[in-house]
Amino acid sequence: xxxxxxxxxxxxVSGTAFAQSSVSLxxxxxxxxxxxxxxxGAKTTGVxxxxxxxxxxxxxxxxxxxxxxxxxxxxxxxxxxxTDGASTGVGARPRDSSLFVSGGFGTVTVGAVxxxxxxxxxxxxxxxxxxxxxxxxxxxxxxxxxxxxxxxxAMNGFSVKALMIDSxxxxxAEATSTAQDATxxxxxxxxxxxxxxxxxxxxxxxxxxxxxxxxxxxxxxxNLGVAIVGAGYQTAKTTAGIKKNETAVSVSAPxxxxxxxxxxxxxxxxxxxxxxxxxxxxxxxxxxxxxxxALQGQSAKAAGATASATNTRVxxxxxx
Numbered sequence: 001x002x003x004x005x006x007x008x009x010x011x012x013v014s015g016t017a018f019a020q021s022s023v024s025l026x027x028x029x030x031x032x033x034x035x036x037x038x039x040x041g042a043k044t045t046g047v048x049x050x051x052x053x054x055x056x057x058x059x060x061x062x063x064x065x066x067x068x069x070x071x072x073x074x075x076x077x078x079x080x081x082x083t084d085g086a087s088t089g090v091g092a093r094p095r096d097s098s099l100f101v102s103g104g105f106g107t108v109t110v111g112a113v114x115x116x117x118x119x120x121x122x123x124x125x126x127x128x129x130x131x132x133x134x135x136x137x138x139x140x141x142x143x144x145x146x147x148x149x150x151x152x153x154a155m156n157g158f159s160v161k162a163l164m165i166d167s168x169x170x171x172x173a174e175a176t177s178t179a180q181d182a183t184x185x186x187x188x189x190x191x192x193x194x195x196x197x198x199x200x201x202x203x204x205x206x207x208x209x210x211x212x213x214x215x216x217x218x219x220x221x222x223n224l225g226v227a228i229v230g231a232g233y234q235t236a237k238t239t240a241g242i243k244k245n246e247t248a249v250s251v252s253a254p255x256x257x258x259x260x261x262x263x264x265x266x267x268x269x270x271x272x273x274x275x276x277x278x279x280x281x282x283x284x285x286x287x288x289x290x291x292x293x294a295l296q297g298q299s300a301k302a303a304g305a306t307a308s309a310t311n312t313r314v315x316x317x318x319x320x
Contacts (some may be wrong), residue, residue, distance in 0.1 A: 025056055066103040073097065098110065113275070115143055128283070159189075216236075243269070281298075
């Protein structure tokens with residue numbers, strides 16, 4: 001009897017310990033048939049994987065209102081001769097990873113992540129999955145960075161953030177670094193149907209003689225009930241004083257199992273005649289909460305170009 005009680009006590013204690021931590025595995029895989037054309041008229045048509053990854057998230061309750069967690073992702077995009085996928089963008093290779101500690105003081109996060117430099121990712125909240133104008137072709141591309149970030153607790157919907165970023169493996173703000181680092185401060189607001197954000201970035205040159213100098217971004221999304229509308233603006237300046245301004249507006253709306261969305265963006269650079277312009281649209285039909293089929297399209301025209309680059313595809317996606 002005593003052994004049974006001891007065994008039950010051990011099980012109870014172990015159960016309590018395990019209940020304080022959790023690990024989840026999620027992911028997605030997306031294939032599409034697409035037809036793409038460059039501004040010069042070169043065409044590419046065929047079936048291929050458009051995205052795929054596994055995401056592992058672990059959270060532990062440290063007690064006293066403290067939590068710690070880790071997030072790791074591995075990009076998986078099908079068979080490829082290159083085992084890390086570096087040569088073609090498929091195969092398996094690391095994606096975002098981070099660690100955090102949170103409590104009444106806020107959240108401190110360290111990690112190596114893909115950070116969007118432009119405004120587009122901030123004005124499509126609630127919309128279907130776009131091809132993405134901000135993909136290194138039309139407006140500012142995303143970049144891989146190491147980061148150290150602090151986010152305050154939310155008060156009346158407001159929270160502040162401050163972070164230091166550097167290129168992955170760059171070693172921080174060092175004079176010998178050949179890549180720029182940066183510091184960012186921002187203010188976020190989320191309450192009811194409205195979410196908004198503003199942040200300001202200052203770049204360090206390190207050993208470079210010229211490069212990015214500063215950037216300011218503003219964005220807002222509002223849920224009207226029948227649709228979500230968004231708008232954003234970014235202005236960036238180089239150390240040579242050249243400015244680039246970007247604007248974007250978006251709308252998305254559900255219609256039963258359908259979700260329809262569109263975003264229009266434009267950018268203007270000092271000394272360059274004309275604007276970069278583009279639009280991205282998607283019609284998504286949800287077969288379930290985890291599976292959908294979508295028609296997606298994109299058109300982007302660079303300043304001074306006589307023709308647009310286009311990309312149209314039908315995508316099948318599943319997440320778990």
